[in-house]
Amino acid sequence: MTSQPQTLNFHPLRGELYDELHSRPFQVLPCPAAVTHIALLTDDDQRDAQFRHLQELHVLLGEPAPTAEVSCFEATFGHLRVRRETHMEFASYTFINLAPGPHHRPFEHTGASLLPKGWLERLSGTVVAAFHLDLQTVNSSPNNDLGLVRPWFEGKRLVGSSPQEGKARVWGSFKLHSDGFGRFMVLNQSLSNSQLGRLTHRLMEIETYRLMSLLALPQARTITPRLNEMDQQLAEITQALADNRSIDEKAILAELTDIAARIEAFRAQSTFRFSATRAYHRLVLTRLEELREDELSGHLTITEFMTRRLTPAVKTCESVGDRLEDLSRRVDRASDMMRTRVELAIQSQNQQLLASMDRRSKIQLMMQHTVEGFSVVAISYYLISLLKMALDTAAASGFSFNKSLVLGIAIPVILLAVFLGIRFIHHHFIKLARRE
Template identity: 70%
Template structure:
């Protein structure tokens, strides 16, 4: 009898975290059997359509219709077992024909044999991986020769190895055949059904992740000519900054801004794809490590084949991604340099403008002083004229005084008073200006 549960504050995701470890259990596969595997790129809208298509299959085969789109759903319809798995950007379908007869010819029948006619053609999405796996039992002393196996791969060069400590053989050409599918042959000489299921699952994941990791390669190749052109343009711009002091900063800055916009557009379209390539490649390496391959009759093992073909492609994508980042940094530094030059040029122009304004201010001040001098004389002249008129009126009225003497004394006195008054007014305005600036 289990003890009563403790009343603890459990995290709401605790149960789902436990279930995640068991969400995609390994298959248990009898031998012989045929397996077909598809990986389909999907959008959120297509994923809904795929689920309805999945429900339609259950209805056609007379099975209970699922109402919840689980991350991993497996159903058996007689001799047909179908497994549907949801991944981040693709959905995988595994079709297993469990009724294969002993001694059947490889690939004459596939895991798709039990599907209703036309159902697979109506599948929504873009197929990236599609391949058949044929599982053949054999005694260790009766393993077929590589030449006999090659006939089932249209005579193509084979890649083969002994995984699982030599208890099986795995063969493939890693090429598409006439039906548009790839092919794997697993010759089982000592694996249990659960071991065979794990080996098959790892091979399916290996091939799927290999193809998914290569999706970025065409994009990297398409980018390379543009990156070469931008690299050369940036080098010419940088050289011009060191050799030509009369470069048009505004024009160069506009070219750098346009180049930066193109680089950011490339990064926006490729960052996710390149990151996914790195992640899928790591998964491929992990699956290769678990296979524990031994060499088979001098053929390339799957690990050797991947290291020779897949790794350079992934490194090409890595190189283009790093080149994008490097170009972005270099364009940023060149743009900062050009902005600094533009700012220095603007500051120089501002200094020249300030010097010119200062010179004009001095001229205006000198002119103002001259005008003030003339103003003192003019005002004094009119004041003395008024005084003379007043004296004339006073003499006519009968007052007796020495008019020339009074006018002679009034002239310097008037000039002095007018000068002091104008100077006082100017000082008052200067103080007001200084107070406003403070």
Template identity: 60%
Template sequence: MTQLAFHPLRDALYQEMHSRPFQVITSPARISHISVLNSSGGHDEQFHHFQQLFTALGVAPPVIDDVCIQEDIGSFRVRREKHLEFTTYTFIDFSATDDENPFATTGVTPLPDGWLRGLPGQLVTAIHLSVKRSDESDELMIPEVKRHFEGMRLVGSSPQQGDARVWTSFQLHDDGFGRFLICNRRMSDSQIGRLCQRLMEIETYRLMALIALPDAKHCAPALSEMDGQLADLTARLSKGGGLDEPAILAELTDMAARVEDYRAHTTFRFSATRAYHDLVLKRLAELREDEVSGHLTLTEFLTRRLTPAVRTCQSVGERLEDMSKRIDRVSDMMRTRVELSIQAQNQQLLASMDRRSKIQLMMQHTVEGLSVAAISYYSVGLIKLVLEALYDAGVEFDKNLAVGISVPVVIAGVWLATRKIHKHFLALAKEQRSADLADEMARNKAKKK
């Protein structure tokens, strides 16, 4: 084995499955569980504050900021877990008895004074769980349970085929904490530990899933307004006629910017809501609970209240995606109209340029005729000077006859030279026009693709 090449993450992957082990919790016990959102760069501050707790309790603080830190200090247990968005703290006091009020003391009671108030970050979940042994029937248990929940409506559950009873109200009490009362009938310490862990996770994930609901409620009215605005723009485009295209494009750009701003602020939150909701449903299924004396079970209560909220977030997220696509389609329609308008203007401009070129060509032919006459006149004048110089030098010939013969020769030569130059420029123009047509055809093919 020592000669094999191991993946560098092999050991870490094995340890990942054991990074957050279930606790073993004896009955009775008083448990407090809180979750705090992780702020940017706040992990070090939270860990330093966590170390101060150990110092205040008179034990050596942990040195490494692990994913899960658990320490038993006498009859008091401290546990800290790091998650992606939040950090959880669980405090368990095993010194309680079954005879006392289940919420007279809690898991935070042994904490040093002021430590909890100084905890960095924004607190999301705060619940007390009280575990007690009880063999009472439901009829005798319910009146006693109601006294511990300040008269609030109860939600009851009988998990694990009736081996325990779980009572809660899913509301905050006078101390700012929620409450769960667990009456253990036949569960082992390991089973109670797993049950408490699932209840704490259900409450934490439930609240984390609901964080996105205010964002969804904020976006919904604006989306309805933009939906009507977009429908009006589409109707105006379908009717055609004179439209203020720059104003419409500006309106579409403004709507697109607002939609993208909403998406930037909500996409991650809505995705996290779906993930947390799935975790809540999974933890509820693991409870395998039955109804208790006609009370709503945890699953019935949460699926009735939580699922609609999650569906609202999902619906708003889908509406944002749909609105973005619709705006893109309307923008494409507007761009097509603008391009067609530009092409029509270009055709008119080309036609006007074509008419101007024809006029210029006619003027050019006229100028060419005058140019031939002018160049021929000056050329004959130069030839006449040359002939006179030759005659004065003693060469005998008829000057007038020579000048007369040179006139048609010069005119023919000038005319031929002018035509040759003209043909050369026409050939260059045809080559340029062919190149332009080829480029335009290539662009049209690319657009079709």
């Protein structure tokens, strides 16, 4: 016996990773049996309420209630088997009537028939998928199937196939019946209980994931007309920019901002739903491949029906998601063009403003030179007046000199000195400005 090495550092989630592969085992189903499958959209509060409701079921049936919630719970109460699975956004319930009787009428006693009265109606969540499966043992030829199954589908058009290399036949209408549930009938010819359980589980997943993948279609149809409007609006803006028309840049930028905001709102509303649609669709295709169907009596197989009806709906959702991304990129490019146009306009205005400022500076310089000329005259006049007063004072004091001659000689000297002084100050400030 080999002992486990004690020196290895095992990841703390290693055990959970192993258990995950075995967390949702296939059913082992007897035949005949009646199965009811329900899938409900749930939030956290509803999920907690569902677990408490499951505990209540155990109490009503006289069994010990579970204490901890698990991703896949299964319990058997006599002839009733209950299975609950929790997923990312929905929870599924499978109710199996293990002994409906050897001669029971299909869909008369369903998997939910053994539940306590009123318990199912009080289940929290929004029902997306709800359908019955009736499992029957047959030894007859497939040619006799229509006469056997058609009365139980209320005259609706049937889809049929022979999966698992002809060991069973599956019939369904993929429509709601008078009780508000869908219906499938599995005619088992030679499948074992475990094979029948796997086939039934795949059918339940196909129908559940089909409906979950279609949840985005109404949203896509609602968004499409608004995308058409925004597309046309954006095309007109882009054409106006291409034609270089005179437009109100402020109004256009506000319009582009409004389009971008609406696109982001649509993306926030739809991104998760569209991504989930793609994921569910891939799961449906995978489960269809696992059926290994053959055509039955000229009817559409489940795979043909799905690829013909489901795939276009999924492609519609994908195209709307792609249009949102494309519109977002186009709005960004148009906004960049508008910003470039605005920046060029601002640069042109700045150049005009600088040219205007340059002209004003030249005018101010010319005025300054003119003022400097007047300043020379004014300063010289005051200096000469002061000199005359000084000469008068000197003459009155008894000094003898030719006052007019001295004043005449002083006038040009004073004018020249004032002029040179002002020019020196002017050049001094110019040098200071250049150093700055």
